[in-house]
Amino acid sequence: MDQLLAPAPLSDEVADDEVSSEPRSLLDRLFDRGLLVRTGVDGLYGRSGDFESVVEAIDRLATKLGAGDGAESLRFPPGMSRPAFERSGYLKGFPNLAGTIHCFCGNDADHARLLSCIEAGTDWTGDQAASEIVLTPAACYPLYPVAAARGALPEAGLLFDLQSYCFRHEPSLEPTRMQMFRMREYVRMGSPDQVLAFREMWLERGTAMMRELGLPIAVDPANDPFFGRAGRMLANNQRAQGLKFELNVPVNSEDKPTACLSFNYHQDHFGTIWDIKQADGEVAHTACVGFGLERITLALLRHHGLDIKAWPAALRERLWG
Amino acid sequence: MDQLLAPAPLSDEVADDEVSSEPRSLLDRLFDRGLLVRTGVDGLYGRSGDFESVVEAIDRLATKLGAGDGAESLRFPPGMSRPAFERSGYLKGFPNLAGTIHCFCGNDADHARLLSCIEAGTDWTGDQAASEIVLTPAACYPLYPVAAARGALPEAGLLFDLQSYCFRHEPSLEPTRMQMFRMREYVRMGSPDQVLAFREMWLERGTAMMRELGLPIAVDPANDPFFGRAGRMLANNQRAQGLKFELNVPVNSEDKPTACLSFNYHQDHFGTIWDIKQADGEVAHTACVGFGLERITLALLRHHGLDIKAWPAALRERLWG
Numbered sequence: 005m006d007q008l009l010a011p012a013p014l015s016d017e018v019a020d021d022e023v024s025s026e027p028r029s030l031l032d033r034l035f036d037r038g039l040l041v042r043t044g045v046d047g048l049y050g051r052s053g054d055f056e057s058v059v060e061a062i063d064r065l066a067t068k069l070g071a072g073d074g075a076e077s078l079r080f081p082p083g084m085s086r087p088a089f090e091r092s093g094y095l096k097g098f099p100n101l102a103g104t105i106h107c108f109c110g111n112d113a114d115h116a117r118l119l120s121c122i123e124a125g126t127d128w129t130g131d132q133a134a135s136e137i138v139l140t141p142a143a144c145y146p147l148y149p150v151a152a153a154r155g156a157l158p159e160a161g162l163l164f165d166l167q168s169y170c171f172r173h174e175p176s177l178e179p180t181r182m183q184m185f186r187m188r189e190y191v192r193m194g195s196p197d198q199v200l201a202f203r204e205m206w207l208e209r210g211t212a213m214m215r216e217l218g219l220p221i222a223v224d225p226a227n228d229p230f231f232g233r234a235g236r237m238l239a240n241n242q243r244a245q246g247l248k249f250e251l252n253v254p255v256n257s258e259d260k261p262t263a264c265l266s267f268n269y270h271q272d273h274f275g276t277i278w279d280i281k282q283a284d285g286e287v288a289h290t291a292c293v294g295f296g297l298e299r300i301t302l303a304l305l306r307h308h309g310l311d312i313k314a315w316p317a318a319l320r321e322r323l324w325g
Numbered sequence: 326m327d328q329l330l331a332p333a334p335l336s337d338e339v340a341d342d343e344v345s346s347e348p349r350s351l352l353d354r355l356f357d358r359g360l361l362v363r364t365g366v367d368g369l370y371g372r373s374g375d376f377e378s379v380v381e382a383i384d385r386l387a388t389k390l391g392a393g394d395g396a397e398s399l400r401f402p403p404g405m406s407r408p409a410f411e412r413s414g415y416l417k418g419f420p421n422l423a424g425t426i427h428c429f430c431g432n433d434a435d436h437a438r439l440l441s442c443i444e445a446g447t448d449w450t451g452d453q454a455a456s457e458i459v460l461t462p463a464a465c466y467p468l469y470p471v472a473a474a475r476g477a478l479p480e481a482g483l484l485f486d487l488q489s490y491c492f493r494h495e496p497s498l499e500p501t502r503m504q505m506f507r508m509r510e511y512v513r514m515g516s517p518d519q520v521l522a523f524r525e526m527w528l529e530r531g532t533a534m535m536r537e538l539g540l541p542i543a544v545d546p547a548n549d550p551f552f553g554r555a556g557r558m559l560a561n562n563q564r565a566q567g568l569k570f571e572l573n574v575p576v577n578s579e580d581k582p583t584a585c586l587s588f589n590y591h592q593d594h595f596g597t598i599w600d601i602k603q604a605d606g607e608v609a610h611t612a613c614v615g616f617g618l619e620r621i622t623l624a625l626l627r628h629h630g631l632d633i634k635a636w637p638a639a640l641r642e643r644l645w646g
Binding site for chain 1: 456470
C-alpha cells in the first residue's frame with residue numbers, strides 16, 4: 005500500500021504538546037515556528053517562505069489535475085466592482101462577511117482633521133466614503149459578469165480556472181478561519197448535465213488528491229453560513245437539495261473538522277442573476293470546485309508536522325518533485 | 326551585441342494602430358486581446374493566463390537576482406492591521422490613496438434595510454463600520470512592525486523578500502496605473518552604509534535586468550505623490566536629498582514614462598516610527614527596491630508586442646527558459 009494512502013494521524017509533535025502541562029494552540033505553534041506571522045489582527049497573518057512553498061505546490065497540483073480539461077485561466081485581483089457585487093446577491097446571504105473599500109475624498113482641511121483624530125486616538129474613519137470596489141468574497145464572483153458579457157455559451161459550455169485572495173470578515177483564533185486567504189477554483193457553466201458531471205468528476209479528483217497527500221478525509225453535505233433568521237431556511241434548503249459538499253479534514257480540532265475543498269452546484273442562480281444563456285437559449289447552470297489553499301496547507305502541517313523538511317519523502321516528491 | 330540589449334522600439338503593432346484612422350488606446354488593445362479583462366471599474370482588471378505567465382516570470386527573475394543574498398521570504402495578504410497602518414504615517418502623505426475595509430455589524434432589521442436600499446438603488450454603505458484591516462499600500466508596510474517585534478537588528482542588519490497585492494485609490498484609464506497591482510520588494514534594514522550599499526547594488530541589478538529584457542530605460546530622481554499643499558514641500562525635499570530613484574520605461578506614452586522599479590532610501594523614517602534599533606543601539610535605517618510586476622509586464626507587451634508567443638526567442642528563453 006502506498007505510504008501516502010495511509011491517512012496520517014495527527015502529528016506526534018501535536019500529540020506531545022497535548023499531553024504536556026501547558027498545551028499550546030495550533031495557531032501559537034504556527035507562530036512559534038514562524039510559519040505564520042502575527043499582524044495584531046485575528047485571522048490576518050503573514051506567511052513564511054516555507055508556508056508559501058506548500059501553498060504554491062497545492063496550487064500546482066490543482067493545475068495538474070485539471071490540465072487536460074482546457075479551462076480558460078483568468079486571475080482577478082482581490083477586489084471586484086461594487087455594482088457587480090451588489091447584483092451578485094452576496095449581500096442577501098452574507099452581509100456580515102463582506103468588506104467594502106472606503107477612501108478619503110477630502111481637501112487639505114479634511115486631511116488636517118483626519119491627522120488630528122489619529123493623533124488624539126479618536127475615530128477618523130467616519131468620513132471615509134465607499135469606493136467602487138468591494139473585496140472579493142469567493143474567487144468566482146468577478147467571473148460571472150465577464151462570462152455574461154460574452155453572450156450565450158457555446159454548445160459545450162465554458163470552463164474557467166481561477167485563483168484569488170478572498171476576504172471574509174470573521175475574526176477568529178481558529179487558524180483555518182482566516183479573514184484573507186486564497187481560493188483556487190474551477191468553474192463550469194452549461195446545462196445541468198454538464199455542470200453536474202463536472203462536479204461529480206471533481207469530487208472524485210479532489211478526494212483522490214487529498215488521500216494521496218496522506219490526509220484523513222470525509223465528504224459531507226454542507227451549507228453556506230447564511231446570515232440571520234431567513235438564512236436558516238436557505239441553509240436547510242441547500243442541504244436538502246444536495247447542492248453543496250465539503251471535503252473535511254480535522255485540522256484545528258477533531259470535533260470541528262475544516263472544509264478544505266468545496267463542491268457547489270448553483271443551479272441557475274448565477275445564470276439568472278447575470279443573464280447567462282446556454283446555446284439553446286435556456287438559462288445556464290453553474291457549478292464550482294474550490295480549493296482552500298491555506299486550509300490544505302494547514303491540514304498538511306497538522307498531520308505531517310510543522311517541519312516540512314521532515315515530511316515523508318513520497319509526500320515531498322508529490323508536492324515538489 | 327546581444328539582441329536583447331538593443332532596446333526594442335514601440336512595437337510595430339502599436340505603430341500601425343497609431344497611423345490608422347481610429348487609433349485605439351493601449352488599454353483597449355489589451356482588452357481586445359483578452360490580456361486584461363474589464364470589470365467596469367477603471368484601474369481594476371482581470372488578467373489572462375498569458376498576462377499572468379509574464380508576471381510570474383518577472384517575479385522569478387527578481388528571485389534569481391537576489392538569490393545569493395540570503396533574504397528572508399515573507400508573504401503578507403493584501404490587507405494589514407489598521408493600528409499599524411495608522412502608526413506608519415502613510416496617511417500623512419497619501420490619505421487619498423488609502424483604502425480602509427468596512428463591514429456590516431447589524432442585525433436582521435439592519436440587513437433588511439440594507440437590502441431594500443440596494444433594491445431601490447440608494448446608498449447602503451453609510452452604516453458600514455471600519456474594520457481592523459486596511460488595504461496594503463506598498464508591500465513593505467506590514468513588515469516594519471514584524472521586524473520591530475524581533476528586537477534590535479543583528480550586526481549585519483536584516484534583509485527581507487516580499488510580494489503582495491497593493492491598493493492605491495487612483496481610478497485611471499492609464500493601464501499602468503492600476504488600483505490593485507502586485508509589488509515585489511526587497512527591504513534592507515541596518516546602518517546607513519548597509520542600506521545605501523543595498524540600494525546601489527539593486528540600482529545596478531535592476532537596470533541590467535530591464536536592459537536584458539530589451540526595454541529602453543531611464544533612471545531618474547523621483548518623489549512620492551504626497552498629498553496637498555504640505556505635500557509639495559515633502560516631495561521637493563525627497564528629490565533634493567536623492568532619496569528616491571525610479572527606473573522609467575515609455576509604456577502608455579513617450580511623454581509620461583512609467584516607473585517600473587523604484588529604489589527608496591527611507592533614512593531613519595521607519596526605524597524611528599517602529600523603534601527599530603541597530604545592534605549598537607542607533608536607530609535603524611531602511612531602504613527598499615520595488616518591482617511593479619504588472620508595470621514591467623505592460624512594458625514588455627508594449628515593446629515586444631501583444632502576442633507573447635511571437636516575442637524574440639532570446640527574450641522568451643530569459644523569461645521561461
